[in-house]
Amino acid sequence: MAEIQVQGLQLGAISELSGIPKDDQLCMPECRRVLSRYETKTGRSVAERQADLWRVLIADRSQDDIVPTPEAYDRMCQRIEARLDCNGNPKDVPQSLVLKLFDGITDPILREPLVAPFLNAIHRSGSERRFFVSSDGRMGIGPPVMQVGDTVCIFCGGDVPYVLRRHEDKWRFVGEAYVSGAMFGEVIQGLQSNGDLHTALKVFRIQ
Numbered sequence: 587m588a589e590i591q592v593q594g595l596q597l598g599a600i601s602e603l604s605g606i607p608k609d610d611q612l613c614m615p616e617c618r619r620v621l622s623r624y625e626t627k628t629g630r631s632v633a634e635r636q637a638d639l640w641r642v643l644i645a646d647r648s649q650d651d652i653v654p655t656p657e658a659y660d661r662m663c664q665r666i667e668a669r670l671d672c673n674g675n676p677k678d679v680p681q682s683l684v685l686k687l688f689d690g691i692t693d694p695i696l697r698e699p700l701v702a703p704f705l706n707a708i709h710r711s712g713s714e715r716r717f718f719v720s721s722d723g724r725m726g727i728g729p730p731v732m733q734v735g736d737t738v739c740i741f742c743g744g745d746v747p748y749v750l751r752r753h754e755d756k757w758r759f760v761g762e763a764y765v766s767g768a769m770f771g772e773v774i775q776g777l778q779s780n781g782d783l784h785t786a787l788k789v790f791r792i793q
Contacts, residue, residue: 598722729761
């Protein structure tokens with residue numbers, strides 16, 4: 587099998603992972619349950635983690651492809667969550683009319699223009715993605731074939747983080763990921779400022 591060698595940074599391993607999303611769409615309540623089972627190592631405040639979460643769910647990209655996403659999306663996310671029960675169903679809606687959040691919206695509040703941009707963004711970004719938390723306290727979304735123990739990496743010259751799976755002394759490519767705090771060069775910039783970048787880089791042998 588052909589092999590390529592790529593230089594980059596190894597971030598954390600995937601330690602918590604949501605289930606394969608129903609109808610290929612992320613479910614906000616399940617993402618929160620995954621996050622609640624993990625004691626973050628980042629030291630970030632509750633407000634910061636809330637911002638991390640909603641940005642991850644939409645890959646920090648608005649319905650109009652604005653990057654980073656305007657802060658108004660934070661309020662949209664909170665407004666949606668206030669209307670959902672622990673299973674992702676709209677509250678105070680007759681059971682016969684209840685549909686999962688991404689199967690169709692019956693709650694008129696969830697259909698109003700104040701939240702529609704967020705729903706559109708999460709529908710697009712969450713397609714065929716799973717939510718995860720890594721061993722270094724980062725959260726993100728990645729391909730549905732991810733497994734606990736897979737590794738999140740940043741390749742030199744790459745535009746996005748990637749998920750790799752260890753296979754003997756080599757790696758196998760799993761797919762792209764959106765990872766909080768690792769999308770705009772923050773990791774490399776931090777290592778450069780501390781003079782640690784050269785020692786942190788490693789070579790990945792990928793099959």
